[in-house]
Amino acid sequence: MSRELARPALFFVHNASVKSCLRAQQSLVRSCPPPPRKLAAPFRVSGFLQKTAPWLLGRQSAASISKGPSLFSGLSESTKRLFSSSASPRVAELDIGNNGFLLRPRRVITDKSVGYWLVGSAALVFGIVVLGGLTRLTESGLSITEWKPVTGSIPPLTQGDWEAQFEKYKESPEFKLLNSNMTLDEFKFIFFMEWAHRLWGRVIGLSFVLPGLYFILRKKTSPRVGRRIFGIALLIGFQGFIGWWMVKSGLSDHFLENYIEEGKYKDNHPRVSQYRLATHLGLAFAVYLSMLWTGLEVLKENRWIKEPKQALRNISMLSNPVLKPYKYAAAGLFGLVFLTAMSGAFVAGLDAGLIYNEFPYMGEGFIPPKSELFSSFYARRKDDSDLIWRNMLENPVTVQLIHRIMATTSFVAIVGFHFLSNRLYRKNLIPRIIYRGSHGVVGFAVLQVTLGITTLVYLVPTPIAASHQAGSLALLTSVLVLGMRLRRPRASIQALLGTLARTR
Template identity: 55%
Template sequence: MAISPLRARLALKTQEASFICRRCLHNQPSTTLNFRLLRNQRAIPSRPPNKPIPRHARPQTTTANAHKPPSSPLAALSQTITRRASPTSASRTTPHPSSSSFPATSSKSVAYWLLASATSVFGIVLFGGLTRLTESGLSITEWRPVTGSFPPRDESAWEEEFARYRLSPEFKMLNSRMNVEEFKKIYWMEWTHRLWGRVVGITFLLPTVYFVARRRVSARMAMKLVGICGLIGFQGVIGWWMVKSGLKDDLLETGTHPRVSQYRLATHLGTAFVAYLAMLWNGLEILREHRLLRDPEQGLKLLETLRHPSLRTFRRSVAGLSGLIFVTAISGALVAGLDAGLVYNNFPWMGQNILPPRREMLDPLYSHTRDNRDLVWRNMFENPVLAQLDHRILATTTFTAVLALWAYSRYSPAVRQLLPRAGRMGMLGLVHLVSLQVILGISTLWYLVPTPLAAAHQAGALALLSGVLVLGGRVWVPQRTMRLVRNAVAQAQGQAQGKSGSLVGQRGPDAMIRAKIARPVSA
């Protein structure tokens, strides 16, 4: 009768509580309750409540006992707890249907879609270069994000479009003898480029909404995808901002060639590069996580090897090299915007010497102040001679840095021993890419910037950025990747211990009861 109130309380809490606290397992009254519960199941002779139960007399809870009809409220409570905490219960293997949490890793399908999107962006960057080289970018003088998707359908619409183009500075200064049929050729180039940009935006936005809504990506990846969507939309705005600069007479000096602002062109190209690299990096990161999690123990060994102090210099050098290549590519956009490739067309000389005359490099004509405070930076970004020289210096430095890093990875004993085969192959591929890019750049100068070579040179810059990013993905170790692999190793070890019958790491009320009952008897 002394424990009847406690029985009543436990019976009332059966629907609410699914656990037994430690005090109920270790305190003296709870020991008595557990003893009486087990006595109802196995007819153990009764003992006084104030004496502990011998360990050899504590029976094991079996699955068969859980299906027997309960003989008391406490027995019913025990069977309910056993069913809820059983390792074979469906609730431990099947997630709750209403769960809205993001997974720890993103799906492989997301990675393949990101890589396909990166390929599309690579193509539109190459096509945009062709549009600029054929001087077709200023053929459409209006920005209509929706209605601009439809080209002119009849001759009257073509005449209206051509009439708007005749008002532009490019037509007045360069193409005053152009007719409608010639106008159609440059119009289709620019229209295709703009339509391709819309396709890139739609094919990225809609899958992003689907993958996030269906929880196919991690929470971190969902934020990245939303950021890339915003970057693509911003890229369209920058594209029109760039084209608009070539449609104003006040931006042109007397006798100059009608063209867009080199600052806006570099911004437009740099934003496209960032969007492309973001898609490529995240797609490769997802695939790398799945490859490492396929065999967590081997993956952890690989990551720990890459984090070795002897590889720290190599990893940081790859990061610095990626920044150098990006800056060199942006300087190439300034060269393209200023048509600086047509100034000096020999290499390695610029005229009769390695360096052009100082008067040409630092021309006071480009300064906008009386005291020439802006002489240096104005010439760097607005003088074609100095812009080409800067690009040559950056390109030569990039080529030398890649070769030096390759030599370091090959002839340093520590780096050669620790660097995995994938890292060595990535480093060798980067050497091939930078060599090809140097050949394309010099050939473009020698042959007075022909369209095929210039377009190939721009594509080579993006390919070189891709190569250094792939190399970085093989030697850098993000904290999140390390944490995922470590958790996978710990989970695999816990499952192995569970299969061998160990009770270490198990949780839940049933595991606590079994651990207390199965405690070995002292000698």
């Protein structure tokens, strides 16, 4: 294989005119300075190489290479496929040594089919987040008391299997303290909710790992995207472990213990830890956002390659230093919305939405009494040194107030960001697609606030509460898409776009 790859390099070594053409192309990649003794440049140059560029850029099939110049004659089929791709451009790394050039073709633009697959995988993760919310709202998460990653995919099939599962559930604190009158038919409902949630997670894992291996082995991904796919696959596997770690916290026998100290907080309501619930939800958001960001980036780069001149005009507009604070504001907005969603996980974990079911008041004022917000009842230490942070994370009243404050702050920030976008668009400083994206963010924010208030006022009805959780991820998605549109491409893509714009 290495000898066949070196065969085109022999031509470069013995042809001085070609080497001069290569040196002339260095001016096209000033925005991407090469490392020492190495030139990274789009492989589309004048003269003879301009004729062979279609093969190197992957615009002709391997079959057509056999009919091409004598430079590629005699190469094996695997080598021809390496130099050709029906999907996307390549560039050539040229190691400049004492004896000439060594050609190392590599993929820069990932196949757009990978982008569509990543976006579809993100949609599956979006669905499991919604299903997880329904599982929490119907209190079904503790119905399966075992973690069997493989055999757990099959539900009970016979009456005996169902009775065996029900007997296991009867040993859990949730049954003993809350559901001691539950029948087998009622148990089947909550079991199927949790089983469907776990099965969906397994489907996501298989539908990501297997196609991911296919795309990487078939060299349809750039090395950069291949590393991201590997990282996301690890996150998916870790998420399965975090899910069971969360469920295990609700099966602990400490819920059955008596009060240790009079006047101190003792949780005797079997449910998963709000800390672990927030971790599980946050990791699900991270997997979803990683898939979506990478998929949208792949599709965006493929779209840029089709219209390089229009892409360069947008990139030039986004390179304006005036937009630097605007980009920072978009990044800050993303972080604020994400933290607001995580505070909602604490509200769900503590059932904090079932108190103070009015808005904007909480009792007689906008803020509850200080004695309710920072009560020594929730402190675990005798000197009450953990009074503040325990109330902020474990007191349902304080947790709900924090979520209200963060949600209101996020909404005001989104509206202010939209006014800023409107001002910049009127001055022709941002593309229209970004201005329209800010409209979408405002629309999702209004919908999310409406769902949140409705959920609170009507005592957390399951359909509206599940829609509120889905709305948080939809709002975060709209902010992510806006950030993607504001992002400039990496240097190698800019160099490739510049070359393609000059040759079209």
